[in-house]
Amino acid sequence: xxxxxxxxxxxxxxxxxxxxxxxxxxxxxxxxxxxxxxxxxxxxxxxxxxxxxxxxxxxxxxxxxxxxxxxxxxxxxxxxxxxxxxxxxxxxxxxxxxxxxxxxxxxxxxxxxxxxxxxxxxxxxxxxxxxxxxxxxxxxxxxxxxxxxxxxxxxxxxxxxxxxxxxxxxxxxxxxxxxxxxxxxxxxxxxxxxxxxxxxxxxxxxxxxxxxxxxxxxxxxxxxxxxxxxxxxxx
Amino acid sequence: xxxxxxxxxxxxxxxxxxxxxxxxxxxxxxxxxxxxxxxxxxxxxxxxxxxxxxxxxxxxxxxxxxxxxxxxxxx
Numbered sequence: 169x170x171x172x173x174x175x176x177x178x179x180x181x182x183x184x185x186x187x188x189x190x191x192x193x194x195x196x197x198x199x200x201x202x203x204x205x206x207x208x209x210x211x212x213x214x215x216x217x218x219x220x221x222x223x224x225x226x227x228x229x230x231x232x233x234x235x236x237x238x239x240x241x242x243x244x245x246x247x248x249x250x251x252x253x254x255x256x257x258x259x260x261x262x263x264x265x266x267x268x269x270x271x272x273x274x275x276x277x278x279x280x281x282x283x284x285x286x287x288x289x290x291x292x293x294x295x296x297x298x299x300x301x302x303x304x305x306x307x308x309x310x311x312x313x314x315x316x317x318x319x320x321x322x323x324x325x326x327x328x329x330x331x332x333x334x335x336x337x338x339x340x341x342x343x344x345x346x347x348x349x350x351x352x353x354x355x356x357x358x359x360x361x362x363x364x365x366x367x368x369x370x371x372x373x374x375x376x377x378x379x380x381x382x383x384x385x386x387x388x389x390x391x392x393x394x395x396x397x398x399x400x401x402x403x
Numbered sequence: 404x405x406x407x408x409x410x411x412x413x414x415x416x417x418x419x420x421x422x423x424x425x426x427x428x429x430x431x432x433x434x435x436x437x438x439x440x441x442x443x444x445x446x447x448x449x450x451x452x453x454x455x456x457x458x459x460x461x462x463x464x465x466x467x468x469x470x471x472x473x474x475x476x477x478x
Contacts (some may be wrong), residue, residue, distance in 0.1 A: 176466040183470060201422070206408060216411035219418045223425040266432050274421040281417050379429055386436045393443045396467055397450065 175252045179392050182385040189382045193375070200375045203368035211365075220278040221365075225353075226373040228271035228296070230380055234264030235299060236334060238306070239327040246324040254320065255395070257327075258310055259387035263380045265303040272296055283347050291340035292348035295333055302330040447471050 204222035211218030238257045245253040275293065276286045287293065306326045313319040341350040352360045353369075361369065409415050448471075451462060462468045 179467045180470055205418070205422070210412075216414040216418055219411070219414075220421045223421050227425065262432070262436075266428060270425050270428055273424060277417045277421045277424075281414055379433075383432060383436055386433075386440050390436070390440050390443055392467060393440075393447055393471060396465075396471070397443070397447055 175255060175392055175395075178252075179389060182388050186382065186385045186389075189378055189385070193378045193382065196371070196378065197375050200368065200371040203371050208368045209362075209364050214282055217278060217281045218365075220274055222368050222372045224271055224274040224278055225369060226376040227267040227274065229373065230376055231264050231268035231271055231296075231299065231303075232334060232337065234260050234267070234380075235302070235327070235330055238264065239331045239334075242320075242324040242327040245320060254310075254316075255388060255391045257323070258391050259384050261303060261307050261310075262387060263383050265300065265307065266383075267376070267380075268296065268300045268303055272300065279347075288347050290347045291344040292337065292346050295337040295340050298333050299330065299337060302326060302333060306330070444471055 200222075204219055208219065208222075210216050238260050241253050241257040241260075244250065245257070272293075275296075279288070280286050306323060309322045309326060310319050313322060340346060341348055353366075359366070409419070411418055447468075451459065451468075454462065
């Protein structure tokens with residue numbers, strides 16, 4: 169674990185992993201698309217509209233997981249003052265924001281044929297929109313606040329507040345009567361999605377995770393080079 | 404050709420738009436990130452070109468700097 173906090177080791181590793189991901193991502197994406205759009209069956213109520221789930225659900229999961237990771241890293245960075253952790257959360261935030269936007273947009277495209285509306289101020293939808301605002305404030309904080317100590321403090325505050333919103337997102341469908349359906353996939357409870365639909369969902373999740381890893385490693389290299397470039401003047 | 408794959412009983416416009424938009428956004432982010440990475444690597448190399456032999460030797464002792472110099476020369 170300590171080894172991964174060493175930027176020199178992580179930078180070297182990022183280069184190696186990047187090349188491997190580039191080889192695998194395209195074939196897996198093609199398989200994922202074929203499974204999602206052709207092989208998987210229609211939903212018995214929603215028909216073909218349910219296929220939007222294969223991009224909507226993994227996007228939402230990744231955006232939530234990214235923010236949870238960012239919050240965890242911010243707290244670690246704030247308590248233990250580990251500077252290299254900043255490089256990791258700065259690389260994660262754009263990925264989370266992108267998938268947050270994708271989840272909202274594809275959700276809107278799914279909402280029109282199933283609910284008859286593009287948008288509703290429903291608890292789940294609104295809390296996801298608030299998450300996007302948290303991402304935007306977070307990115308602005310580390311981009312525009314030049315003082316690193318102040319920037320870390322503000323980023324930590326935003327991410328901790330955002331954690332409360334994550335809990336609201338998770339339980340919004342249980343706490344309030346919402347248009348959005350309740351969870352069909354539970355890690356601890358019963359999953360109500362049939363294996364014929366679960367398979368493409370898992371493949372698409374792998375595709376999105378690989379893509380996230382690809383962008384994360386590239387962003388990590390960018391942030392590291394930025395730091396190194398500033399250090400060049402001292403040589 | 405089976406048109407049902409595209410039309411999807413009237414839901415095609417929503418399903419295809421979702422997939423297309425998702426992949427376009429992902430492609431945009433990938434291309435933008437790659438461009439920034441290449442530009443930064445290029446800027447890094449350019450800054451080191453004015454370095455003396457000794458400065459370059461010192462720089463190559465740093466693992467990250469060495470990796471940037473090597474990875475850029477490969478592309």
